[in-house]
Structure formats: C-alpha cells, structure tokens
Amino acid sequence: LILQRLNQVAEMKSMLEESSVQLRFDIDLYIDKKKARAAGFFFEQEEFVQLLDALQSIATARDSLLNKVKYQGLIDLVSELMDPQKLLSALQKKLKSDGELKDNASPALEKLNASIRSAENALQKHSRRLFTEFKEAGYLADTELSIKNGRMVMPVLAEHKRKVEGLLLDQSSTGKVSYIEPLTMVQMNNELAELHISRNQEIIKILRALTKMFLPELNELERSLHQLAVLDLIRAKALLAMQMKASNLKLSKKKHLLINARHPLLYLKHLEDSESVVPLDIELHQDQRLIVISGPNAGGKSVALKTVGILQMMMQSGFLVPADPETEMMIFEKLFIDIGDDQSIESDLSTYSSHLKTAKHIVNHCDQNSLVLMDEIGTGTDPTFGAPIAQAVVEEIHDRGAYGVITTHFSNIKNTARSLKHAVNAAMLFDTEKLEPKYQLVIGEAGSSFSFEVARNIGLNRKLIKRAKAMTDTRQYDLDQLLAEVQQQKDKLSKELNELQQSREDAQHFKTEYSNLKDALDKERESILRKAKKEAEALIVNSNKEIEATIREIKESGADRLRTSKQRKKLQAQKEKLKDVKKAIPKQFKVGDQVRLLNTGAVGEIVAIDRKDVELRVNAIKTRTKLNNLELVSSPVAKTKTTVRKVRPLELESISYELDVRGMRTYDAIKEVDQWLDKAVVQGISKLRLIHGKGYGILRKELKKHLEGYDMVKSIKHESVQQGGDGVSIIELS
Numbered sequence: 001l002i003l004q005r006l007n008q009v010a011e012m013k014s015m016l017e018e019s020s021v022q023l024r025f026d027i028d029l030y031i032d033k034k035k036a037r038a039a040g041f042f043f044e045q046e047e048f049v050q051l052l053d054a055l056q057s058i059a060t061a062r063d064s065l066l067n068k069v070k071y072q073g074l075i076d077l078v079s080e081l082m083d084p085q086k087l088l089s090a091l092q093k094k095l096k097s098d099g100e101l102k103d104n105a106s107p108a109l110e111k112l113n114a115s116i117r118s119a120e121n122a123l124q125k126h127s128r129r130l131f132t133e134f135k136e137a138g139y140l141a142d143t144e145l146s147i148k149n150g151r152m153v154m155p156v157l158a159e160h161k162r163k164v165e166g167l168l169l170d171q172s173s174t175g176k177v178s179y180i181e182p183l184t185m186v187q188m189n190n191e192l193a194e195l196h197i198s199r200n201q202e203i204i205k206i207l208r209a210l211t212k213m214f215l216p217e218l219n220e221l222e223r224s225l226h227q228l229a230v231l232d233l234i235r236a237k238a239l240l241a242m243q244m245k246a247s248n249l250k251l252s253k254k255k256h257l258l259i260n261a262r263h264p265l266l267y268l269k270h271l272e273d274s275e276s277v278v279p280l281d282i283e284l285h286q287d288q289r290l291i292v293i294s295g296p297n298a299g300g301k302s303v304a305l306k307t308v309g310i311l312q313m314m315m316q317s318g319f320l321v322p323a324d325p326e327t328e329m330m331i332f333e334k335l336f337i338d339i340g341d342d343q344s345i346e347s348d349l350s351t352y353s354s355h356l357k358t359a360k361h362i363v364n365h366c367d368q369n370s371l372v373l374m375d376e377i378g379t380g381t382d383p384t385f386g387a388p389i390a391q392a393v394v395e396e397i398h399d400r401g402a403y404g405v406i407t408t409h410f411s412n413i414k415n416t417a418r419s420l421k422h423a424v425n426a427a428m429l430f431d432t433e434k435l436e437p438k439y440q441l442v443i444g445e446a447g448s449s450f451s452f453e454v455a456r457n458i459g460l461n462r463k464l465i466k467r468a469k470a471m472t473d474t475r476q477y478d479l480d481q482l483l484a485e486v487q488q489q490k491d492k493l494s495k496e497l498n499e500l501q502q503s504r505e506d507a508q509h510f511k512t513e514y515s516n517l518k519d520a521l522d523k524e525r526e527s528i529l530r531k532a533k534k535e536a537e538a539l540i541v542n543s544n545k546e547i548e549a550t551i552r553e554i555k556e557s558g559a560d561r562l563r564t565s566k567q568r569k570k571l572q573a574q575k576e577k578l579k580d581v582k583k584a585i586p587k588q589f590k591v592g593d594q595v596r597l598l599n600t601g602a603v604g605e606i607v608a609i610d611r612k613d614v615e616l617r618v619n620a621i622k623t624r625t626k627l628n629n630l631e632l633v634s635s636p637v638a639k640t641k642t643t644v645r646k647v648r649p650l651e652l653e654s655i656s657y658e659l660d661v662r663g664m665r666t667y668d669a670i671k672e673v674d675q676w677l678d679k680a681v682v683q684g685i686s687k688l689r690l691i692h693g694k695g696y697g698i699l700r701k702e703l704k705k706h707l708e709g710y711d712m713v714k715s716i717k718h719e720s721v722q723q724g725g726d727g728v729s730i731i732e733l734s
Helices: 002-017 044-066 071-080 085-096 105-136 158-163 182-242 264-272 301-316 351-365 383-399 410-421 451-456 462-471 472-555 561-584 666-683 698-706
Strands: 146-148 151-157 166-171 177-182 257-260 278-286 290-294 332-338 371-375 403-407 425-432 436-443 596-598 603-610 611-617 623-625 631-632 658-660 685-689 713-718 728-733
Touching: 002 071, 002 301, 044 071, 044 085, 044 182, 071 182, 071 290, 085 182, 105 151, 105 182, 146 158, 146 177, 151 166, 151 403, 151 436, 158 177, 166 182, 177 182, 257 301, 264 301, 278 301, 278 403, 278 436, 290 301, 290 383, 290 410, 301 371, 301 403, 332 351, 332 451, 351 371, 351 383, 383 410, 410 425, 436 561, 462 472, 596 611, 623 666, 658 666, 666 698, 698 713, 698 728
Parallel strands: 290 403, 290 425, 332 371, 371 403, 658 685
Antiparallel strands: 146 151, 151 177, 166 177, 257 278, 425 436, 596 603, 596 631, 603 611, 611 623, 685 728, 713 728
8 A cells, every 4th residue: 555655646746747637636626415305405507516516527537537547546546537527417407506496497487587587677677667656756865776675665755754655664764764564566576576485396396306317426425526536636636746856765674775765844844944855875784783873963863764754754644765776775663763852740750661562562562673763872861770771672673673873972881892793883974074974874873972082072161071081981082082083084084085986086087088189189190191192193183184285296296496495394383283282191000010210211010000109110120209200112022122212320310328208298298208209219229218106106106017028118217216216217228
C-alpha cells in the first residue's frame, strides 16, 4: 500500500509538472442514507446543487486521468470512480447552473410558468392603471406600488382610505398610509397565488422523481466521493513534493540510505529566507544498524536525528521525501522516539526519570523491525552514573537487533559504538578556524564536543575557560583534543583534495579546448594548402603554355636577333616565375621518402612524421627537423653514400651547449629541445647541458623519456649536486 501511494504521488507530481490538470475537489456534501431512504423524502434544490458539483468533479477526474496511459497508478484509482454521466445528464436537463429548476423541467412546470408570467403581466397592467387614477384623484401617498403578503396593494393616504374599495392588508408605522388591495385586484391576486401553489407542487414532484433516481446510486456515489478525497490528498502531497523538491525513492529490505536528505520544515523555512540547507547523507544496514552521533552543541545532531525520523514517518504515510531519487528506505513496523523533555509534575517525573521510563519501554519492545531515535541519551543526571546506564541501554538496543540513531556527548557511548559489531560513530563537523558548526555529518569517526571552543566563540571570559580546562579530567580532555585535531587534519586534507580536483578539471578543460582549437587549425591549414596547390598547379600549366609559345616564336623568328633576344628574355622570366611557383606548391612527404635538408644539404630518409616535425635517418644518425626544411630528392640515393654540402663553420648558426627550459609547458619544452639537438648534431657538438629544474619532476621525466627515443643520444646523466643535481641533465651525443 505504501509503495502504491508513493507511486501515485510521484505520478501526480510528474503530471502536474508537465501540464495543468483540471481537477475539482471543492465538494461540501454529506448524504444521510438512512434519512434519504425514508418514505416521502426528497432532496432540496440546494442539495441537488451539491450533488451536481460532486458529479461534475467525478466526471472531470475521470476525463483528465483515464487517458493518461503512462500514469497507471492514477488510472487504477480513477477507474474505481462511478460513471456519473447518467445522473449528471438527468440533473443538467432539470437544473440551471445556479440550482434553479429550468422552465422546461417538465411540461406541466413549463405551462404553469407561462400562466404565471401571463397573470403577472395582466396584474401589473391593471394595477398601473388604477395607480394612475388614484394618484390623479389625490388618494395616494408619494410612493410607488407595494407588495404586502405577496399581494399587490395601493399606498392610500389615511384620510382617503374609505374612498378606495378593497381589503386593508397593512398600515404604516405612523398610521398615515394604509395599504389597500382594490376589489378589482383581489381576484387577480388570488389566481396568481393559486398558480404559484401549483408550481411549487410541480417542483416537489420533479425533485421526488430526481431523488428516486439517485437512491440506488447512493452507495456508489459515497464510495466515489471517498476515492475523490484520496485523489485530493494525493494531489496535495504532490504539490507539497514540488514545493520541497521531493523525489520518489526505492523501498528496500536490506538498506536504509538517505542521500542529500533535508528536514522538510527547515527546508521550507530556509526557502522563504532564500537560504540553503546543508543536506544529510546517512546509511543504515545489517552491518551498521546503530549510528551514534557526537559533536558540538548546536552543531546539528538533533536536526539530523529528527530528519531521519520525520522522513521515515513521511514515507510510511505515502509522502515523497526531500532527498535524491537514489535514496533507499526500509519500512519499520515500530518507531521508538525519545526527543525532548517529558518531565511531569502531575506524574512526579523528573527529566531523567522520564527519559528512563522511555528507555525502559524501548528496550522492552524494540526488535529487528524497529527504528530507535534517542536524543542526548543519559542526560538529566550525574554523568558519572547516567553515562553507564546510557551505555547499557545502547548495548541492549544493539543486542535486540534494532536499527537506530542516537546522539550523545558521553565518551563511553562513543567507545561503545566503536566496540559493538553492528554500530558506528558519526560526527557533526566543526570549523575550527571560524569556531562555528558546519552542520555536516561524517560517518565513521567520533566527534569532539568543542566545549571550550564554543564557550570562547560566545564570549565567555578567557580566564574562566582556562580555569575550566585545568579542572577537566586529563584523559577526557586529551581524547577530546585528539578528536578535534583529527577533524582539523581531515578538514585540511579535504580542502586540498578539492583544490586538486578543481585543478585537474581545469587542466582537462584547457586540454579539450586546445585539442579542439588544434583540430580546427589543422583543418583550416589543409584547406589553405589544397587551395594553394590547386592555384599553383594551374599557374604552372599556364606558364608552360607561355614557355612553349615563346620557344615556338624564337624558332619562327629565325635570324632576327632583336626579336630572338626579346623572346629569350621573356622565356627566362617565365622560367623564374615557374621556379617560384614550384616553391609555392605545398610539399607532400611520406615515410620512406628520400629528402634533402635545405640548411645543410644532407640527404636522408624520412622515418616518422609528426604534423610539422619530421624524424630523419642520415646515414646511421637519426635527427629531427621541420617539414619546411626539406625537399624531395628526385631519384633514390644510396643509403651508404650521402652527399653532404660542405658548410664552413662561420656559415652555421651559432648554438649554445646549454639550454634552460624551466617554467615551460612540456609540449613547448620538447619542441625547443628538438630544435636545439638538430643544430647540435649538424655542428658536431657531442655534449650538452639541459636545465629543466626539479619541481614535481614531471618535466624532467617527460624530457628524459623523449630523449631516450633518439638514436644519437648516447647517455643522459644528472649534474653534480653542487651544479644543480637532478634539476640539470648532461646529454652525450654519439
């Protein structure tokens, strides 16, 4: 039943969020079935108005929900409602929206209504004529026609009342005006009264017939109204769930897990004040049945305990709870609660004795299907004696297999929770820097009461606090201090972990942005290169045509020196132009191509291509350079014979045997080192000094890994400690 109600509320919430549902629940109807079945009984017109509202509400609910295929729980509920169309149609044919009977509710009523209107018109016409005559004669007071006892009368001045023949029906309070029904109007008023009597009799006849139609349907109607009330409750729960941002949950037999749970009243109050609520995460299961919460005063222990309790009551009453949808809850047959002070003068109960009485009831009746909630167990008496009794109660609750949440400041209860097999400590966190609670629950560790910190925060005299510390039991104080220090260290580690996680997310974000930008630039570069190649090839074709035409012109000119010289100059210009165009054509290289280094003239074979960087094998030496420093060799060159253009040392670019890459990103540092090594290989330098720094060692490791991939790198060693240690690498080249 609980699961059914939870699902129905969840469906109603989903439906209300998707669209506005037209449901009417403003029904004020009570049917006394015994009285209704008595002889001669009939519903009054006002009662039929209420019946009409009820039937319309039932019809609206059926029409709104029966076609909502995905809301099966609500469909099952609504399908139990009666079909009101027959009764609804009967009432709508007889009644107006204001509850009055329609003129044509029956042929007899329609005829009587017509006769009444005719009689009233005739009476109005006759009375107006008499009123004018008496007015002109001076018999009437300065007022209009009046109605007394349902009959039309003339307001005649007292001194002229004998001049008007008729029946005296009333007199003014001063006696100056007499209300007389003229004899000529008596018969007309009598006829009108008889018509009204006949009309009332016909109305009663119609109401009896309608009542007779409703009597067999009273039980069904009563049951439908009950279902409508259930539907109204479900909608109210759904509206509350929307306000609290509550979710449906899973029912479990093995685990009670609250995720981001909020106390509903606290949440709604903070919502009004535009404040946030610190959510609660708590888990109970077979191996963790009891949770003992400790921590500072006003730190949220009682709120956590009450949150567990009220959410349990809500769930078992069919309410969605303000927690994440992944929440799982168990159903408990018994709930035992000891919160607050139940002392009573009448019952001669002190605070402590009232708690003992509750504890007695709990330990006598709790079992494996129970949830126990006890706030500040053992308080109200001397802690020397109250703490051991509280410990015994906790152990008994544990041994009886009950589940529970217990709050305490007693150290022996914290130690008990640590020693019991199915119990665990939990702590409410405290900000030791700001000296204020965080209202966050952490499972797995006991909490310090932070008594002296709280006292200092509220402004208690420092000398008093110091004297109190001196009087405190040493072992107890040391334990409390240890718990406080553990929490401080945990807070510090948690903060550092959050910062590290944020840095990692930022790095990933930048990496993704860089990758996307690089891909876009590569695509744009390829597009530009393709376009440039196409244009260059077209230019070559045109240039070749012009060269051929020029050569043909030279041949045809024969011995004409001037003309021949002019064409030769034109031919030379075309050749130079063609040469420039060929240089502009994008170079296409692949692994295995024979290429020449433009800066040295050395010829080698492409071993690997990494975007703009190329790895070459020149004789037995591997080196790296840029694509734009290469040109294809038209014919294969034997690997054993490499033509090297001789370059005098003065022509080479000067290079330092030392390179500092500290502070660079890994990618930029590798790029810089590659160029540095290329120059060193060309100039025959055999020993280099690379300064990369120590730091976290990331740059050093990446550079070493990269350098080990070079065939020409003979060894990599660290500098001496005096000269920089592992912050400097000495590279020997073969």
